[in-house]
Amino acid sequence: MKFVQPKVFLIGETRVVKEGVEAYLEHLGAPGWSTDAPSDGEAVSEVMGRLCYRSFEPGLNPNVTRVRQGNAAYIENIIRVGHGSVLEHPVLNFIFADVSRVVTHELVRHRAGTAVSQESLRFVRLDALSAYVPTQIRENEQGMEIFVRTLEQLETLQRELATLYGIDEAGSFDTKKKLTSAFRRVAPIGLATTIGWSCNFRTLRHVIELRTDPHAEEEIRYLFGEVFRIVRERYPNVFADYEVETVDNLPWVKTSHGKV
Numbered sequence: 001m002k003f004v005q006p007k008v009f010l011i012g013e014t015r016v017v018k019e020g021v022e023a024y025l026e027h028l029g030a031p032g033w034s035t036d037a038p039s040d041g042e043a044v045s046e047v048m049g050r051l052c053y054r055s056f057e058p059g060l061n062p063n064v065t066r067v068r069q070g071n072a073a074y075i076e077n078i079i080r081v082g083h084g085s086v087l088e089h090p091v092l093n094f095i096f097a098d099v100s101r102v103v104t105h106e107l108v109r110h111r112a113g114t115a116v117s118q119e120s121l122r123f124v125r126l127d128a129l130s131a132y133v134p135t136q137i138r139e140n141e142q143g144m145e146i147f148v149r150t151l152e153q154l155e156t157l158q159r160e161l162a163t164l165y166g167i168d169e170a171g172s173f174d175t176k177k178k179l180t181s182a183f184r185r186v187a188p189i190g191l192a193t194t195i196g197w198s199c200n201f202r203t204l205r206h207v208i209e210l211r212t213d214p215h216a217e218e219e220i221r222y223l224f225g226e227v228f229r230i231v232r233e234r235y236p237n238v239f240a241d242y243e244v245e246t247v248d249n250l251p252w253v254k255t256s257h258g259k260v
């Protein structure tokens, strides 16, 4: 049995196709336009936003005599006026490892703008358990003793069942799968597992706001604090309006432009 801390891996993100953007700008009549966006995702949001009013430069739309200069000012305005749909275009791909099934149950409640691939405990056999230990347990000697004893017992149970049913000797993968699936029913909800989670910028802003709030559960607060740390640095303009307050040693990530 092992104690673990959730881990965040950003494994993919939206990429600009430069020739495509140039061809579109040529088609529109604004071949000289360029962006100072710090990331491709922010560039894509800017292009999608500007195409709405042809606001790449004055004159493309006779109604537009002035345009906002620069990606930071452009995205700031998008967020301030709540034109959130342009933030749906770029997608980020995360892997969250060593997170409990408590966290994954909470995470999949966010449906809009997400994609999920979860480690299958029907296929992957639990021969060792690992878990995140919440503060209330960690700071109480007796609580910790009960926590550890229970997890050790449940881990032993997995091995006993595997031996009893001779799963290693089972010929077909189908039999192994059915047995593995049956055994997982006596595994704890706190066991650490892995989930792949993709989302767009708009969704991520909303989920960070909800899941770092002090009313949310400790483990998911920690997880989205880590997510925020990564995305704030990588996509500074999309997350520029956030302030961080520390509560319970965890970041509470807040903005006055909630759910754009």
Ligand SMILES: Cc1cc2nc3c(=O)[nH]c(=O)nc-3n(C[C@H](O)[C@H](O)[C@H](O)COP(=O)(O)OP(=O)(O)OC[C@H]3O[C@@H](n4cnc5c(N)ncnc54)[C@H](O)[C@@H]3O)c2cc1C
Pocket (backbone or CB within 6 Å): 109, 110, 111, 112, 206, 210, 211, 213, 215, 216, 217
């Ligand atoms: C602190 C905390 C405690 C919670 N406690 C509980 C609990 O006790 N029990 C429980 O069941 N859940 C609980 N939840 C989960 C919560 O109710 C939501 O299901 C979850 O936060 C997903 O957020 P969302 O509804 O904004 O959905 P998302 O999928 O993140 O959607 C984003 C937004 O899109 C819009 N949207 C999405 N889907 C629809 C739709 N079908 N129709 C109309 N508009 C839509 C809404 O405006 C929504 O806010 C809790 C969440 C938090 C943060």
